Amino acid sequence: xxxxxxxxxxxxxxxxxxxxxxxxxxxxxxxxxxxxxxxxxxxxxxxxxxxxxxxxxxxxxxxxxxxxxxxxxxxxxxxxxxxxxxxxxxxxxxxxxxxxxxxxxxxx
Amino acid sequence: xxxxxxxxxxxxxxxxxxxxxxxxxxxxxxxxxxxxxxxxxxxxxxxxxxxxxxxxxxxxxxxxxxxxxxxxxxxxxxxxxxxxxxxxxxxxxxxxxxxxxxxxxxxxxxxxxxxxxxxxxxxxxxxxxxxxxxxxxxxxxxxxxxxxxxxxxxxxxxxxxxxxxxxxxxxxxxxxxxxxxxxxxxxxxxxxxxxxxxxxxxxxxxxxxxxxxxxxxxxxxxxxxxxxxxxxxxxxxxxxxxxxxxxxxxxxxxxxxxxxxxxxxxxxxxxxxxxxxxxxxxxxxxxxxxxxxxxxxxxxxxxxxxxxxxxxxxxxxxxxxxxxxxxxxxxxxxxxxxx
Numbered sequence: 001x002x003x004x005x006x007x008x009x010x011x012x013x014x015x016x017x018x019x020x021x022x023x024x025x026x027x028x029x030x031x032x033x034x035x036x037x038x039x040x041x042x043x044x045x046x047x048x049x050x051x052x053x054x055x056x057x058x059x060x061x062x063x064x065x066x067x068x069x070x071x072x073x074x075x076x077x078x079x080x081x082x083x084x085x086x087x088x089x090x091x092x093x094x095x096x097x098x099x100x101x102x103x104x105x106x107x108x
Numbered sequence: 109x110x111x112x113x114x115x116x117x118x119x120x121x122x123x124x125x126x127x128x129x130x131x132x133x134x135x136x137x138x139x140x141x142x143x144x145x146x147x148x149x150x151x152x153x154x155x156x157x158x159x160x161x162x163x164x165x166x167x168x169x170x171x172x173x174x175x176x177x178x179x180x181x182x183x184x185x186x187x188x189x190x191x192x193x194x195x196x197x198x199x200x201x202x203x204x205x206x207x208x209x210x211x212x213x214x215x216x217x218x219x220x221x222x223x224x225x226x227x228x229x230x231x232x233x234x235x236x237x238x239x240x241x242x243x244x245x246x247x248x249x250x251x252x253x254x255x256x257x258x259x260x261x262x263x264x265x266x267x268x269x270x271x272x273x274x275x276x277x278x279x280x281x282x283x284x285x286x287x288x289x290x291x292x293x294x295x296x297x298x299x300x301x302x303x304x305x306x307x308x309x310x311x312x313x314x315x316x317x318x319x320x321x322x323x324x325x326x327x328x329x330x331x332x333x334x335x336x337x338x339x340x341x342x343x344x345x346x347x348x349x350x351x352x353x354x355x356x357x358x359x360x361x362x363x364x365x366x367x368x369x370x371x372x373x374x375x376x377x378x379x380x381x382x383x384x385x386x387x388x389x390x391x392x393x394x395x396x397x398x399x400x401x402x403x404x405x406x407x408x409x410x411x412x413x414x415x416x417x418x419x420x421x422x423x424x425x426x427x428x429x430x431x432x433x434x435x436x437x438x439x440x441x442x443x444x445x446x447x
Contacts, residue, residue: 012233014388014395015357024386024400026353040354047358078357082365095362096424101431108434 013078016040033060044081050103051089055081117237120191120209120226121310125244126253126260127215130273134244134302135212141307148206150190152214187211187222188229195235209236210310216259219243219266220392227394238396242309243267244302247278250286254293261340265294265372265416266391269309273302295342296375296414340372343422345413345429350381352433359432360388360395363425368393370420376413377401385411 012018016036017025026036037057044055052068062076065084073084082093094100125131138144197203211222219241226238243263246253250272253260264270270290275283290299300309356378364371375389387399415425 013357013361014390014397015354015361017397022397022399024398036354040358043352043355043358047362078361082362092366093362094366095359095428095432096367096420098424101428104431105434 016078046107047093047104048085050100050107051085051091051093053085053089116207117235118195118207118209119239120211120236121239122211122213122219122222122241123244123310124213124217124219124241124263124267125215125271125273126246126250126257126263129215129244129246129250129253130271130302131212131215131244134242134271134273134305135210138305138307138310143307143311144208144210146204146206147208147210148194148203150187150194150209150211152187152212152217188225188232191226191232191236208239208310218259218262220262220394223266223391224394227396240268240310241266241391242269242271243297244271244273245286245290247272247275247283247286251282251289254289261293261418262372264290264297265340267294267297269298269300269305270294271300271302271305271309275301275303293340293342294373294416296373340416340418341422342414342416343425344415345426346410347433348410349433351378351411353378353380353386355432356380359429360390363428364390364393364395367420370418371415372418373416374413376411377405378411378413379409385409 016027017023019025019028027033037060041055041057048055048065054066054068056064056066058064058074062074063078063081065073065075065081065088067088071088073088075081075084085093123131123135135149139147139149191209194203194206194209198205213219213222223238223241226232226236243266245260245264250260254264272283272286272290278286287299290297298309360374369392371390371392373389373391374395375387377385377387380386384403385401387401389396413429415422417425
């Protein structure tokens with residue numbers, strides 16, 4: 001726990017696991033962790049942009065999700081990302097939604 | 109006597125199976141195997157009187173009986189408490205040291221909430237790790253149970269090993285039909301007869317490729333669909349494209365967020381552009397920590413994913429996978445061009 005802000009624990013989502021024996025993770029060293037975080041932020045923002053949301057990393061400790069009008073949600077695990085994004089945007093982020101897929105295809 | 113690392117996470121195995129499918133009988137026999145010396149047992153009983161634990165006298169001091177009924181709806185808190193209590197008793201030396209816990213679920217339990225509790229609880233996840241899930245299936249009634257009971261279906265889909273019981277009471281044809289049915293639901297599981305199943309079904313956590321995915325996927329399948337019923341299908345994606353690990357993580361997390369209750373199981377070996385492949389496997393919304401495997405099964409470097417899905421269109425999942433991963437390449441190129 002951080003003694004200044006009181007934030008408990010850390011993100012141990014399977015796709016960004018805490019580096020430990022037997023587990024694949026890109027969080028093994030500082031550079032690799034920051035490179036992966038930047039890449040993830042970029043890729044997630046490609047999807048969030050469809051509903052005018054934006055994700056930012058907060059010092060590697062938390063995620064800040066914001067709307068174009070300034071509403072903000074802060075959370076500390078990637079597992080909260082999509083529920084928070086849906087709550088904030090009022091829309092769905094369904095990877096099987098043909099409209100979402102068409103827009104992603106158009107974007108690329 | 110075997111020495112165990114007291115700092116290593118304690119493995120938790122689930123023994124599941126529909127009502128009357130022979131879970132306790134199997135457990136009784138397996139517990140006599142020296143490989144399971146030092147295993148504690150948690151039993152979840154459905155009903156007011158918990159009888160089964162009296163049968164497990166060999167490990168009586170470590171048996172904690174949970175009497176509140178079905179794990180999937182009422183016992184998540186209790187199972188966490190029971191595990192924490194066992195951990196605490198062990199640490200204080202009040203029970204013999206154990207390095208493994210076997211949880212025998214009720215016949216009506218879906219394994220997912222138990223696995224999820226182990227993974228999501230902030231204390232449990234530091235001290236325990238999920239091991240093999242073993243499901244018993246009654247050779248006489250299994251056919252009907254799989255056809256009509258969601259619980260039985262979820263148990264078989266979540267299992268790493270499926271143990272057919274009472275095969276001596278069924279005809280050879282009925283057993284073969286049941287095996288075919290099981291393979292259609294869960295092609296990645298090991299299917300064994302209870303008479304020949306040893307402690308290895310619980311102990312073996314090998315991530316050898318041939319244990320992770322069935323031979324037909326490892327030997328060059330192009331991907332396909334195997335239907336158990338119209339609603340439950342096992343379905344595979346095989347691609348020779350290098351997978352962007354980050355994009356895969358985003359895609360699967362989104363998919364499980366929206367459709368996790370319909371993705372009964374996912375397992376795969378991924379070529380993420382590194383020297384060794386990464387193995388992923390999950391049950392419904394729970395994905396276990398990914399494992400960097402020791403090597404490729406053969407010269408085949410393709411990524412292979414197997415899904416067991418209920419009421420989801422495989423073609424749509426495949427298209428989504430392709431759009432996301434095609435998009436990742438384009439975005440990479442765009443990012444490079446801008447940078």
